Amino acid sequence: MIVFVGAGPGASDLITVRGQKFLKEADIIVYAGSLVNPALLDVKKEGCEVYNSARMTLGEVLEVLVDGAAAGKKVVRLHTGDPCLYGAVKEQMDALAEKGVPYEVCPGVSxxxxxxxxxxxxxxxxxxxxxxxxxxxxxxxxxxxxxxxxxxxxxxxxxxxxxxxxxxxxxxxxxxxxxxxxxxxxxxxxxxxxxxxxxxxxxxxxxxxxxxxxxxxxxxxxxxxxxxDGSYEHSKLYDPAFGTEFRKAAAGGQEHE
CATH class of the missing domain: 3.30.950.10 (Tetrapyrrole methylase, C-terminal domain)
Incomplete structure (x- = not known):
């Protein structure tokens, strides 16, 4: 299995619990070295192979992912933030799908x-x-x-x-x-x-x-x-005159419909 993992915004403790679990179990990690905090890799297990995709082409990245999966290894493709934003992840997923290689996505904090x-x-x-x-x-x-x-x-x-x-x-x-x-x-x-x-x-x-x-x-x-700039109206959500599904409005207020 290949897992695309969102590394979070930068701080090593802002990766999700699930994402860190995948990193700890990985046999191979391919990470976006130009953007991902390398401290995130401190949890990798002994013997884990690490590749910096900043120095690789799409074809080279896919070769590592596909070969690793074919060998029965746990592979993590570590992207900065959440992979859904400017992660160039769709082209990787489509290429894996064409080859019949299973994968999943673990979201991260953008x-x-x-x-x-x-x-x-x-x-x-x-x-x-x-x-x-x-x-x-x-x-x-x-x-x-x-x-x-x-x-x-x-x-x-x-x-x-x-x-x-x-x-x-x-x-x-x-x-x-x-x-x-x-x-x-x-x-x-x-x-x-x-x-x-x-x-x-x-x-x-x-x-x-x-x-x-x-x-x-x-x-x-x-x-x-x-x-x-600091100027705004207060939300109606906690206004005592504004009723919700969970709280009645104060006398004369607006009830939830």
Whole structure:
């Protein structure tokens, strides 16, 4: 069996209990060495074979996975965060399916969750934003037509932008061209939850300047939105005048329907 495991946002103790169990039992681990904290590998058993996929092609990765499974070994493919986001995992799963090799997926905590924790932020605040756009700038790899930063910015929702730290001058221009004011709160979160985490609060128009001052050129998430400025309405969920399935509203309040 091959298991795709989400390594979590960075800190070695933020992998799931299930994910760590798979790591402890693995005979072979193929990990994304450019992004995954190597401390996660400290739990591997003696004799476990470890491969750094940052130095491998897709074909080389698949060869290790398929050969390991064919030999009856327990194989872990360790991806950063949760494999479902920018993990290039679908092409691996499809290739295994074509070869009739069984696999499963163990989800992990995405780095966008780690960034929220570092910022002490809630991405969805009543009266401010009830949506989160997770996206990236078009670079060497394009984005589909209609999914530009500019088009998403027009919604004014919270945005978490991956893989774009090296393009911040262009990013801030696109954000403002799309509709965000230059003074919209923003943040550059470097290696959220890692020991070297660095949270840099700024505005949309100072994103590039802030990152340059801090020497941040990669491995950071960009968070944009009014949820970062502290103004919001309280949730109705715990309002005594707002009834729910589990709690009656106070006299004169609104009952759950």
């Amino acid at each position: 780095s966008f969750c780690g960034a929220a924790a570092a910022l002490e932020a809630e991405y969805t605040l009543p009266g401010v934003s009830q949506s989160v756009v997770i996206t990236r700038m078009a670079g060497r790899t394009p984005v589909p037509e209609g999914e530009s930063i500019r088009s998403f910015a027009a919604h004014g929702a919270t945005m978490v932008i991956f893989l774009s730290t090296g393009m911040l001058p262009a990013l801030q221009e696109e954000l403002m061209a799309g509709g965000y004011d230059g003074d919209t709160p923003a943040a550059v979160v470097y290696k959220a939850t890692w020991p070297e985490e660095n949270v840099c609060r700024c505005t949309v128009e100072t994103l590039a300047e802030t990152a340059e001052e801090e020497g941040i050129i990669k491995t950071a998430l960009i968070v944009v939105g009014r949820v970062l």
